[in-house]
Amino acid sequence: MLKELKEQYGYLFEDELLQEINNVGTYKDVPEGFKLIEIGDYIKSMPLLVSGAVKILREDKDGEELILYFLEHGDTCAMTLSCCLGNAKSEIRAIAETDTKLIMVPVEKMEVWLSKYKSWQNFVLQSYHNRMTELLEAVDTIAFLKMDERLFKYLKDKAMVNHNEVIHVTHQQIANDLHTSRVVISRLLKTLEIDGKIELHRNNIKILEL
Amino acid sequence: MLKELKEQYGYLFEDELLQEINNVGTYKDVPEGFKLIEIGDYIKSMPLLVSGAVKILREDKDGEELILYFLEHGDTCAMTLSCCLGNAKSEIRAIAETDTKLIMVPVEKMEVWLSKYKSWQNFVLQSYHNRMTELLEAVDTIAFLKMDERLFKYLKDKAMVNHNEVIHVTHQQIANDLHTSRVVISRLLKTLEIDGKIELHRNNIKILEL
DNA sequence: CTTAATTTGTAACATCTGTTACATTGTTAT
DNA sequence: ATAACAATGTAACAGATGTTACAAATTAAG
Numbered sequence: 001m002l003k004e005l006k007e008q009y010g011y012l013f014e015d016e017l018l019q020e021i022n023n024v025g026t027y028k029d030v031p032e033g034f035k036l037i038e039i040g041d042y043i044k045s046m047p048l049l050v051s052g053a054v055k056i057l058r059e060d061k062d063g064e065e066l067i068l069y070f071l072e073h074g075d076t077c078a079m080t081l082s083c084c085l086g087n088a089k090s091e092i093r094a095i096a097e098t099d100t101k102l103i104m105v106p107v108e109k110m111e112v113w114l115s116k117y118k119s120w121q122n123f124v125l126q127s128y129h130n131r132m133t134e135l136l137e138a139v140d141t142i143a144f145l146k147m148d149e150r151l152f153k154y155l156k157d158k159a160m161v162n163h164n165e166v167i168h169v170t171h172q173q174i175a176n177d178l179h180t181s182r183v184v185i186s187r188l189l190k191t192l193e194i195d196g197k198i199e200l201h202r203n204n205i206k207i208l209e210l
Numbered sequence: 211m212l213k214e215l216k217e218q219y220g221y222l223f224e225d226e227l228l229q230e231i232n233n234v235g236t237y238k239d240v241p242e243g244f245k246l247i248e249i250g251d252y253i254k255s256m257p258l259l260v261s262g263a264v265k266i267l268r269e270d271k272d273g274e275e276l277i278l279y280f281l282e283h284g285d286t287c288a289m290t291l292s293c294c295l296g297n298a299k300s301e302i303r304a305i306a307e308t309d310t311k312l313i314m315v316p317v318e319k320m321e322v323w324l325s326k327y328k329s330w331q332n333f334v335l336q337s338y339h340n341r342m343t344e345l346l347e348a349v350d351t352i353a354f355l356k357m358d359e360r361l362f363k364y365l366k367d368k369a370m371v372n373h374n375e376v377i378h379v380t381h382q383q384i385a386n387d388l389h390t391s392r393v394v395i396s397r398l399l400k401t402l403e404i405d406g407k408i409e410l411h412r413n414n415i416k417i418l419e420l
Numbered sequence: 421c422t423t424a425a426t427t428t429g430t431a432a433c434a435t436c437t438g439t440t441a442c443a444t445t446g447t448t449a450t
Numbered sequence: 451a452t453a454a455c456a457a458t459g460t461a462a463c464a465g466a467t468g469t470t471a472c473a474a475a476t477t478a479a480g
Contacts, residue, residue: 060354144270
């Protein structure tokens, strides 16, 4: 575990901090689809992504979802950060998009390290900055793009974090992530296929223009 | 200035920090409509709101705006925080919604205080948390509400930060803030008036259900 | 193999939002 | 007072998105 820690976070943290993380952190290996955080959860430990990808979702009053963004290796969830340090409930849901390796850091340590390690402080602030930027991009996507553009962006992003131009997903699942209906997605996917941007198959879609 | 500082931030900061803010901060008094931050600006000082309200806007690729949220007394702009500490350009525009009093804190001090004052560290983290929450609410509003609901929420929010159930605004200005067209706003406003929720007048609207 | 469930395709229609065009009313400047 | 401008009202239409319904193709279960 220390080896993977150094690979992912060695350029950020000094050896002493890496050692501390190694000592108090717990290694976690979760499969695709595993629910890491549920809305309303009190967060007791913070996840540092080592490998894989995580999908961050928001929910409306009827329980329907909307994807905000994906997290990748080297990322942490600022929403979680925010909740840990503020002792608040999670505002979002986090689902493993692929098989994922994480290091879970107990929340008590986070505060201590904030004062003890300048590099940790920088990491926390940088994480907030990154997540803020990604949230703003999510706003742009939702507010400024039409559904066909949102859909194509979603497909490309998903192919990206899966490191595969073929994504395994049904039209219904896409509709859930984009907070629309299956019929709308099927319609727009067909148009994308006619335009030569994707190839449609049962349970998977090949992205031709990445 | 120290008096107003203590009134707004006394419960957060110890006297020593308040004194430091008073020494290095510059008092700023700006009129309604004043542009505090432009997209792309490098931020050299961080604004602490003392009184008034500030409108935070995002811009699309065609230069059209979209309101994200309002800031009020006791708030600071986390986007600015984020930019200061990350040495990055501003991703948003900030416009004084009302006549506003601010204290501008030089960016160099912010970093020093992060290590020196625990209360400042908490304030910075709490501000990030608040702004993250507000950004998520903005996402909810844009993604989950229809235009008539967004409009009514906007009117109520605006009345709130102005401490007045009569808001001075034209249909065109509302359309700009909500990233739609004037005709759409006029149509929906008329419906709200018929439903007895507002009263329409030239250049102002009275909100009846707050 | 047969049946049931899942996934996808598609039509028809409703509703919401955006656009263009123009009339009317109120305000400002000369 | 009159002209120019700004703000609002409204109709008519276009386009995007959401809904319902049902058929066809594929897969899973018994």
